[in-house]
Amino acid sequence: MVRTKELNVSTRGRGLYPITSEVQRAVAESGVTAGLCNVFVHHTSASVILCENADPVVQRDLDAFLSRLVKDGDPLFRHDAEGPDDMAAHVRTVLTQNSLNVPVRDGRCDLGTWQGIFVYEHRTSSHRRRVTVSIVGE
Numbered sequence: 001m002v003r004t005k006e007l008n009v010s011t012r013g014r015g016l017y018p019i020t021s022e023v024q025r026a027v028a029e030s031g032v033t034a035g036l037c038n039v040f041v042h043h044t045s046a047s048v049i050l051c052e053n054a055d056p057v058v059q060r061d062l063d064a065f066l067s068r069l070v071k072d073g074d075p076l077f078r079h080d081a082e083g084p085d086d087m088a089a090h091v092r093t094v095l096t097q098n099s100l101n102v103p104v105r106d107g108r109c110d111l112g113t114w115q116g117i118f119v120y121e122h123r124t125s126s127h128r129r130r131v132t133v134s135i136v137g138e
Contacts, residue, residue, distance in 0.1 A: 001138060003030035007131040011121035014085075016051065016059045019131065020116045023102075024109055026133040033107045035137015040099040042130040045089035045122050047096035053116025066092055072124070082123075089122035096120055104137055 005026040009017055019039075027037055041048045052058035070091045073084030080086050100117070102109045109117075119129050 001030075001032060001035075001136070003032065003135045005029070005133045007133060009119045009129040009131055011046070011119065011123075011127050011129060013124050013126055014121055015063060016049075016118040016120050018053065018116055018118055019048075020053065020109075020111070020118075023117050023133055027104055027109055027135055028107055030135040031107075032104055032135045032137040035104045035135060037102045037104050037109050038099060038134040038136070039102070039117060040132045040134070041119060042132065043098075043127075044093055045086075046127065046129050047093045047098055047120045047122070048100055048131065049096055049118050049120050050100060050102075050111075050115050051118050052114050053118075054114050059118075066095070070095070085122070085124045092120075092122040104135060 007019060007022050009019060011017055023039055039048050070088045072088045077087035119131060121127060
């Protein structure tokens, strides 16, 4: 059995936006009790990640690290059609990921104790991000 659900995530600019509860709801509604859940973001300047979900300082530190690693407006980048954060956002997406797979067990995503699923917005302005959750199993 394969089930899909589309999520729309509104962001307020660069940062991590939790979607664990929405993904867990999609899995529960699918009726799949054992299988695999794929979460895919349909954009080249945002990603989906598994990250520590108990201490928001971890998320801040991750963003601080990527900000140091990939700087907005870096003169190395020629692609700046949408502003100085344009190419930096694309690089951040490539360094993270546009999809992830999580096992489904007992009708839920079988996440670790401190794991959460996040949309990671890499642009500095607000966006509406389309995420597809696909659940495969029995």
